[in-house]
Amino acid sequence: MSTAIQPTDAARPSEGPSLAAEIGLIDHHCHGLVPQTVERAVFETMISESFVAAPKGTTHFDAPVGLSLRAVCPPLLDLDPFCAPEDYMARRAELGGPEVNRRFLQAAGLERMLIDTGFRGDDIMTPPQMHEVSGIPAHEVVRIEAVAEEVARRGTSGEGFAAAFAAELEARCREAVGLKSILGYRGGFAIDPTPPSATEVTEAAGRWLARGEASGRHRMDDPVLLRHGLWVGAELARSRGLPIQFHVGFGDRDLRLHLNDPTLLSDYLQAMDDIGVDILLLHCYPFHRNAGYLAEVFPNVYFDIGVVMNYTGAMSGRILEEALELAPFTKQLYSSDAFGVAEFYYMQSRLFRQHLARILDDWIARGHCNAREAERIVRMIATDNVRRIYPSFD
Ligand SMILES: [Zn+2]
Known part of the structure; x- marks a missing residue:
């Protein structure tokens, strides 16, 4: 797959937007595939x-x-x-599953994948297995709430939770390229944006662990511990130069969509900007315009419309148009959010490439852009923004 760029648009007047068709994309939020036939x-x-x-x-x-x-x-x-x-x-x-996975993953034309390992990790392939199928680098993104649940399952006390959680998150992030929060699935974004006190954390952990033991299910849904997780994650992110991804908007029935408007997170976004932590808003539909606004006004906020192009299919070009309305081109990222079935890796890539090229062609035709600027925009969204905000992949 060629990603060569030409020095001038005069030499290749029609090549600008068409780079979208061939550039190797960095899929910065995706999941493993089911390995067997489904x-x-x-x-x-x-x-x-x-x-x-x-x-x-x-x-x-x-x-x-x-x-x-x-x-x-x-x-x-x-x-x-x-x-x-x-x-x-x-x-x-x-x-068969392996051949289907190989065909779709390779046809997606990805340069590398950043894989969220925190959801149904036992059913799907690990980053090394994904690397084997695709032949491209696969990095891990660690889900904050999943680590807290693991710590609880392993057994700890209210007093011991904070230290055990911090140590485990630190250990899990040694090789990871980013953190992820599913706060959007655990009550939504209307939170107190400040860190809870040590006493509050100990008391909340005692209550939450007891509830988990009684029910046999440790689901991280305690508001105090969720905030604590975000701040422990933020400190780790700050010291390691890692961004934090947030699930936003479109998702299954486990979330409450009206509490997933990312503008509800504004005070936390400001606090993260104050300490220099980048926040990546994932999916965002139907709040992708709000996400674009946040990306415009907060220097540390980025967003994508991952998986939404798959689910909106024939109308997905309009979603991409809306995502391109306001946010700087330096603040939008590519992701598929593919999970389980390999088709989703391919479909999002294909729809994204097709519609981005079409939109940029239209801008050029109307005198709002030229081929060289179109190439720069494609590069920023496809790879360069990810390379700038994640730690070095080498
Ligand atoms: Zn996802």
Whole structure:
């Protein structure tokens, strides 16, 4: 895959936006794939953010994401576009999970992947396994709340929690390139933006651990401990030069969408700017315009529309247009948020490339841009912003 850039747009007047078609993307937020062949019923739950079967007599293929999948994915399995879902799934099974994963991942044209390992880690491939399938570097991003839950499962006390959590997070981040929070899934963003006191943390940990032991399930949902996790993570991020990703907006029913507007995080974003920690807002739909505004006014805020292009399919160009309305080009990133099924790596890449080129072509046609500036914009969003804000990948 060529990523060569030409010195002048005069030499290649039409090449600017078309760089989007060939540049190696850095997917800065994605997950592992299911390694084995997936049955249709399971596959359908994985192409819906509901994570459950479609209502009786219907299929998740009859949604923008399913239609888009049928439009672009069958040729990679040697089938015609819009073949019947039955034929698609039969061919998928015939080829087998490893071959399907390899085909879609390689066709995504990625340069490297930054993988969130904090969700259903036992069901999906690890970063080294993802590297094996794709042939490209795969780095780990550590989920703050998942580490707190691990510490609780291993066994600690209210008094011992803070030290055990800090030590474990520090150890887990030694090789990682970033941190991630799912605060958006655990009550949302209307939080007290200040760190809790040591006494508050000890008391909250005692209550939370006891509740976990009684129910047999340690789910990090205590507001005091969530804030504590964000501040311990922030201190680690500051000292190591790591950014912190936040899940924002579009997600499964475990979140409360009205509490996922990232502008609710403004005071915390300001506090992170004060200590020099970069914040990356992931997905953001339908708050991607709010995220663009935050990226404009906070020097430390970045955002993406990961996975949203997959789910909006034929209309995804409009979402990218909206994401490009206001935010500096230096503040937008590329991600797929692909999880489990390899099609999502490929679809988001393809939709992003196609629509970014189209939008920049339109800007050039209307005199708002030229080929050289278009190439710079493609490079910033595809790779350069990620390289600037994450620690060195070497
Ligand atoms: Zn994700």
